[in-house]
Amino acid sequence: RWGMLSSALLCAKTLGHALAIADEFKEILRSRFTISNQQQGNMLLISLNPNPEMNFPVNDIFGYEIFLGSLKAQISQLIAKPFRFSEVKLPYSKPLNARYYQKISESPVQFEAPSGQLSIPLDKMQQALPMTNRVTSKVVISQCRDELERVKNARLGDIVFTVRSMLAQSEGDLPELPLIASKLSMSPRTLRRRLQQEHVQYRQLCEQERQQIAVSLLSADTLSLKEIGECCGFKDIASFHKAFKRWTGETPARYRRNLHSRDILS
Structure with a gap:
């Protein structure tokens, strides 16, 4: 977050x-x-x-x-x-x-x-920020609004928020749906049905989690694009490149260049 x-x-x-x-x-x-x-x-x-x-x-x-x-x-x-x-x-x-x-x-x-x-x-x-970026801003603000909505619904037992939280806490590759279902003491079929009631699929939640991981790691600027792609579960840099462009409209390399066009965090 x-x-x-x-x-x-x-x-x-x-x-x-x-x-x-x-x-x-x-x-x-x-x-x-x-x-x-x-x-x-x-x-x-x-x-x-x-x-x-x-x-x-x-x-x-x-x-x-x-x-x-x-x-x-x-x-x-x-x-x-x-x-x-x-x-x-x-x-x-x-x-x-x-x-x-x-x-x-x-x-x-x-x-x-x-x-x-x-x-x-x-x-x-009123001072303009040196790294202002309209395209990237639109993407991450949308993510923040989605996350804020899930946080507000968490107290109501929001299944989407619960699954998202479990995905965020996982280490390595994101877990398959049956494993999440077992941790929630329900069958995979029940979990799929409850997610469908919220008009979302498990693969969409995994996709959103990968996107957030990618944005965070690109901001940190400590790993190569290949390593970030692997952290997000992609087998090769081409797949990561294609997915990230679909998410944000920018390639991961261009996104990183925009974030680090000035050494603002040094």
Whole structure:
């Protein structure tokens, strides 16, 4: 999911567009914060509020620290240059490690604020991203919407989401349908019938999983195209090339070139 969503952010038109995408699909990654924006003069104020439906893994202070550090790093990667917030406000007392906040964030930090808040100049939000790509953006946004719908339906026992999750957790070649059915304590025939009721076939889910694996690995830029094709279950590079072009309208080589046209993640 991170590979899919990060591709959508990298291919966005502007920083503001990228942050809007991140907020729209935050449920995909189970974000522990809800975000609201307010314009004040030439600044955009981003308010942070803990999601009441989720607990922090350690405590709320650690949650804010992780969010602040991660968002600063992600924005720097998106715009391909160092970034800092104009101001950071945090809704808790000054912690023992407070001296590191300004050092790491490179921003003025105020504790004991009414709520969490980050300030960004509006001209930064309107800044075009160096790797914007309309074609790739359309593909990955569609994937994010499909995944978000499955996440929302998961609480209702969505069989499609369940199977997709099992495919994502599998190692090596994707399992055959009978193996998935046995793990769900049902017959292959029952699983096929339940998927058909959702107007989807098992091979389609496998195809979608291969596509997400390919997008993620191409974004990482650590494996050759041949190795990525093998990771996705293709026996040769030609089959991988043909399938990826069918999925995205681009060859895997061109997709990778577009993502890495600038050394944005160095």
